[in-house]
Amino acid sequence: xxQGEEDPQALSIQEGENATMNCxxxxxxxxxxxxxxxxxxxLVHLILIRSNEREKHSGRLRxxxxxxxxxxxxxxxxxxxxxxASYFCATVTSGSARQLTFGSGTQLTVxx
Amino acid sequence: xxxxTQTPSHQVTQMGQEVILRCVPISNHLYxxxxxxxxxxxxxxLVSFYNNEISEKSEIFxxxxxxxxxxxxxxxxxxxxxxxxxxxxxxxxxxxxxxxxQFFGPGTRLTVL
Numbered sequence: 001x002x003q004g005e006e007d008p009q010a011l012s013i014q015e016g017e018n019a020t021m022n023c024x025x026x027x028x029x030x031x032x033x034x035x036x037x038x039x040x041x042x043l044v045h046l047i048l049i050r051s052n053e054r055e056k057h058s059g060r061l062r063x064x065x066x067x068x069x070x071x072x073x074x075x076x077x078x079x080x081x082x083x084x085a086s087y088f089c090a091t092v093t094s095g096s097a098r099q100l101t102f103g104s105g106t107q108l109t110v111x112x
Numbered sequence: 113x114x115x116x117t118q119t120p121s122h123q124v125t126q127m128g129q130e131v132i133l134r135c136v137p138i139s140n141h142l143y144x145x146x147x148x149x150x151x152x153x154x155x156x157x158l159v160s161f162y163n164n165e166i167s168e169k170s171e172i173f174x175x176x177x178x179x180x181x182x183x184x185x186x187x188x189x190x191x192x193x194x195x196x197x198x199x200x201x202x203x204x205x206x207x208x209x210x211x212x213x214q215f216f217g218p219g220t221r222l223t224v225l
Contacts, residue, residue: 033213042116042203043155045213088155098143098160098168098210105154 005103006089012109019076021106023089024069030092032065033100034074037086046074046087051094079110114138116217118204124223125194133189133220135204144187145205145214146179148172155203161187162210194224 006023013019023032031050035043049056049065049072056063062075076083086107090100117136125131137144146158159169161179176192187206191198201221205214 030211035216042218043205043216045215048213090155092211098145098162099157099170100145100147100155100214101157102147102155 006087006106008106009104010107010109012111013079015079015081015110015112017079017110019079019083019108019110021074021087021089021108023072023074023103025072025089025091025101025103026070027091028094029067030094032063032072033090033092034061034063034072035088035090035102037088037105039085043088076108079108081110081112084108084110114215116204116206116215118202118217118220120220121218122221122223124225127196127224128193131191131194131222133191133202133204133222135187135189135217136185137187137204137206138208138215139185141206141208141215143167143207143210144179144181145207146189147203147205147216148200149203149219150197150200158189191222194222196224198222199224 033048034046037043047058047061047063049063060077065072086105088102088105090102119134144161147155149155157170159173160167178190180188201219203219204217207214
């Protein structure tokens with residue numbers, strides 16, 4: 001798979017449930033970031049986790065990073081209809097301070 | 113809350129024409145980026161810019177592309193001779209420092225006919 005591949009590709013849940021999305025990558029990274037994109041709109045930065053961190057929280061978001069497995073997960077707790085969007089992981093490769101390499105994203109649908 | 117703005121929101125052009133996409137990054141940010149997203153595909157990095165010069169560019173960013181910061185607020189992407197395959201959403205982004213989260217604009221949808 002390519003750098004920054006998310007699974008599942010699509011996820012549909014009921015409001016109030018938790019949503020978990022996974023991301024795998026191939027190269028050594030400096031940090032990994034998660035972004036949200038509402039249909040036809042720009043990307044919104046959600047959370048950043050550095051390569052020396054294992055877990056990070058921000059509000060209803062929880063991100064984990066396992067550098068030995070080259071994988072990350074994003075957990076959204078108590079989901080809301082407004083969380084419906086595409087979620088992308090993006091990596092900053094070690095040695096590069098500039099470019100984000102995006103995955104193909106998970107389309108999350110939260111049903112009211 | 114400060115935000116990145118982009119103009120126009122939609123640009124339609126004929127193949128072979130030049131287009132300039134404009135961006136106003138967040139005012140205290142020093143690092144600027146362009147990405148593109150072809151419909152149904154991943155967001156792809158094009159170029160990063162710092163201190164009035166290109167810091168990194170991808171293989172997509174060939175000689176038909178150029179970037180410029182013509183004044184203290186604007187950041188532009190020029191495509192010299194557009195091709196059909198340049199049709200995509202182009203996103204500008206900025207960050208205060210490298211290795212921090214990037215703030216993205218709403219994008220310009222470029223349609224090449």
